Amino acid sequence: MSEIALKDIIKPENLVYQKTKLMTDKPLSYCPGCGHGTTHRLVMEIIEELGKEHETVGVAPVGCSVLAYEFMNVDMQEAAHGRAPALATAIKRLWPGNIVFTYQGDGDLAAIGTAETIHACNRGEKIVIIFINNGIYGMTGGQMAPTTIEGMKTSTSPYGRDVSIMGYPLKITELVAQLPGTYYVTRQSVQTPSAVRKAKRAIKKAFQNQLNNAPGLSFVEVVSNCNSGWKMTPVDANHWMEENMFPFYPIGDIKVDGQLVK
Amino acid sequence: MGELKLMKGNEALAEAIIRAGTDGYFGYPITPQSEVLEYLMAAKPWETTGMVVLQAESEVASINMLYGGGGTGKKVVTSSSSPGISLMQEGLSYIAGAEIPILIVNVVRGGPGLGDIQPAQSDYFQSTKGGGHGDYRLIVLAPSSVQEMADFVPVAYDLAFKYRNPAMILSDGAIGQMMEKVEFFEPIPRLSDEEVKKRYAWATNGKPKNGERRILTSLDLDPQKMEDHNHHIQEKYRRIEENEVRFEALQCDDAEYVLVAYGTSSRVSLKAIKLLREKGIKAGLLRPITLWPFPTKKIQELVKQGVKGFLSVEMSAGQMVEDVRLAVNGKVKVEHFGRLGGMIHSPEEVVEALEQKIIGG
Numbered sequence: 001m002s003e004i005a006l007k008d009i010i011k012p013e014n015l016v017y018q019k020t021k022l023m024t025d026k027p028l029s030y031c032p033g034c035g036h037g038t039t040h041r042l043v044m045e046i047i048e049e050l051g052k053e054h055e056t057v058g059v060a061p062v063g064c065s066v067l068a069y070e071f072m073n074v075d076m077q078e079a080a081h082g083r084a085p086a087l088a089t090a091i092k093r094l095w096p097g098n099i100v101f102t103y104q105g106d107g108d109l110a111a112i113g114t115a116e117t118i119h120a121c122n123r124g125e126k127i128v129i130i131f132i133n134n135g136i137y138g139m140t141g142g143q144m145a146p147t148t149i150e151g152m153k154t155s156t157s158p159y160g161r162d163v164s165i166m167g168y169p170l171k172i173t174e175l176v177a178q179l180p181g182t183y184y185v186t187r188q189s190v191q192t193p194s195a196v197r198k199a200k201r202a203i204k205k206a207f208q209n210q211l212n213n214a215p216g217l218s219f220v221e222v223v224s225n226c227n228s229g230w231k232m233t234p235v236d237a238n239h240w241m242e243e244n245m246f247p248f249y250p251i252g253d254i255k256v257d258g259q260l261v262k
Numbered sequence: 263m264g265e266l267k268l269m270k271g272n273e274a275l276a277e278a279i280i281r282a283g284t285d286g287y288f289g290y291p292i293t294p295q296s297e298v299l300e301y302l303m304a305a306k307p308w309e310t311t312g313m314v315v316l317q318a319e320s321e322v323a324s325i326n327m328l329y330g331g332g333g334t335g336k337k338v339v340t341s342s343s344s345p346g347i348s349l350m351q352e353g354l355s356y357i358a359g360a361e362i363p364i365l366i367v368n369v370v371r372g373g374p375g376l377g378d379i380q381p382a383q384s385d386y387f388q389s390t391k392g393g394g395h396g397d398y399r400l401i402v403l404a405p406s407s408v409q410e411m412a413d414f415v416p417v418a419y420d421l422a423f424k425y426r427n428p429a430m431i432l433s434d435g436a437i438g439q440m441m442e443k444v445e446f447f448e449p450i451p452r453l454s455d456e457e458v459k460k461r462y463a464w465a466t467n468g469k470p471k472n473g474e475r476r477i478l479t480s481l482d483l484d485p486q487k488m489e490d491h492n493h494h495i496q497e498k499y500r501r502i503e504e505n506e507v508r509f510e511a512l513q514c515d516d517a518e519y520v521l522v523a524y525g526t527s528s529r530v531s532l533k534a535i536k537l538l539r540e541k542g543i544k545a546g547l548l549r550p551i552t553l554w555p556f557p558t559k560k561i562q563e564l565v566k567q568g569v570k571g572f573l574s575v576e577m578s579a580g581q582m583v584e585d586v587r588l589a590v591n592g593k594v595k596v597e598h599f600g601r602l603g604g605m606i607h608s609p610e611e612v613v614e615a616l617e618q619k620i621i622g623g
Contacts, residue, residue, distance in 0.1 A: 056468065066481065069477045069479060075467065076476075076477050077479070079330075080353060083323070083326035086330065087327065087330030089330065090329075090334075091466075093286065095336075095468070115320060
């Protein structure tokens with residue numbers, strides 16, 4: 001039996017999948033099992049598939065994905081906490097032929113940046129917003145987020161979110177869907193291969209809308225786990241997310257081609 | 263040069279913004295500078311030069327639109343007044359850290375807090391010492407006439423792009439609201455997208471076909487790299503201090519006493535030195551045009567020349583006087599005379615202040 005060398009395997013004709021060149025080689029700083037890495041990859045794969053590597057400007061947030069620009073191999077700006085949609089507004093208006101997106105977490109987009117989010121959506125800025133919702137402030141060590149669900153324990157709601165004291169979790173995605181300036185609003189997840197494929201179709205549709213100069217903003221929420229913040233294993237975190245987050249944040253399209261679908 | 267026009271300072275500023283080849287104005291209404299956005303919206307420059315004009319949802323959004331737009335290499339500007347400028351301090355700190363050239367105009371009103379809507383100069387510290395968090399500076403130009411409201415726009419843009427640093431025009435409610443004659447500079451065409459890409463290799467407007475992607479950020483988690491970056495921007499500030507000081511010295515050659523004043527205070531002080539000279543007192547006026555970098559060396563020259571005392575005339579409780587004192591370094595007397603909260607001095611009050619605090623003091 002002849003020996004098979006590595007060089008006999010690594011051949012172009014055997015290649016079934018490779019990392020997009022629009023992800024840098026820098027090791028991701030995200031916790032194993034977190035949805036950020038997968039979502040980064042999907043966004044960058046789509047930019048590559050659309051052939052827009054040289055016409056894209058991304059805006060990174062403050063939060064766990066503060067270093068998104070280290071991993072996304074396109075021109076990037078790093079915004080102050082919550083302000084990414086304001087940066088993206090000006091970038092797109094001054095370079096209308098470019099593809100412009102923001103990548104933001106729940107604290108960034110739905111707490112400190114609520115005004116920028118609502119008004120960019122309401123003006124119908126022709127940008128894409130990718131919104132990672134894991135119901136917690138991961139970067140600062142697991143504090144309560146605007147999207148933390150009722151009863152959920154965090155370091156600043158250690159006995160669980162008591163809505164009579166701490167207010168209610170904010171369904172900002174349903175909220176922006178009501179605004180006439182949004183054209184496509186959807187909620188996805190990336191915890192299974194099937195979910196990843198659906199999320200990729202949704203994110204691609206969002207960027208395709210911008211490419212087609214669709215009259216409004218495309219908004220993609222990705223519900224993700226935060227296994228370290230939730231203090232669970234990645235597998236347990238995904239189960240917990242499906243059982244507890246999805247009933248409150250149901251997966252699927254909310255607004256398509258400017259029309260509410262649910 | 264074109265024809266003479268009679269205009270408000272804020273309107274002249276707006277017209278100059280269009281003529282200076284601006285790519286985008288992003289602003290939010292606030293008295294006493296709302297005429298800027300009103301003029302731009304009425305002028306519809308998007309139909310002529312292609313300039314973008316957008317009313318933002320807040321001053322916080324405006325300044326961050328400048329981060330985004332300026333970060334692509336385009337010429338962008340906002341204007342506001344004191345409370346609105348306070349809201350922009352976070353953004354300015356990020357812009358200075360990421361080294362993005364932008365222009366910001368402050369038509370100052372009385373404070374603190376909501377204060378009033380009358381002219382003041384009480385934002386000097388905020389403008390010249392940083393304003394937001396971290397070690398940084400703005401290049402600050404202080405117009406004292408409607409003409410300078412127009413003329414300083416292209417000057418400020420040139421400085422901002424030359425040094426990749428935010429520049430500020432620090433005006434006040436009097437200069438913004440008063441009408442004077444103004445003669446506009448010839449229009450400067452906007453740069454094409456290709457020219458922007460060619461000139462500003464640092465700008466994030468789409469990764470070059472044969473080059474690396476660009477990143478604009480003020481973040482570096484490695485403290486050694488952050489110190490290196492701080493040294494880099496401090497070195498830039500030293501070059502600005504060395505090369506970009508601008509001032510006007512009036513009747514200083516034989517002066518025994520010098521009033522130091524900018525903007526509206528300098529106009530009052532100009533009348534005051536006339537009154538003082540009529541009384542036989544050899545008084546001069548030093549008008550800093552750049553508030554940062556400050557004309558420290560000129561003040562030191564005046565001390566060597568034999569000036570016996572300086573009076574810093576400000577519509578504030580005494581802010582610029584600290585920079586005059588640092589320059590004089592105890593060699594001769596330095597005092598402050600100010601009106602506060604939106605009040606303006608009369609020339610006679612300035613004369614009396616010099617006589618009491620410096621000459622007789």
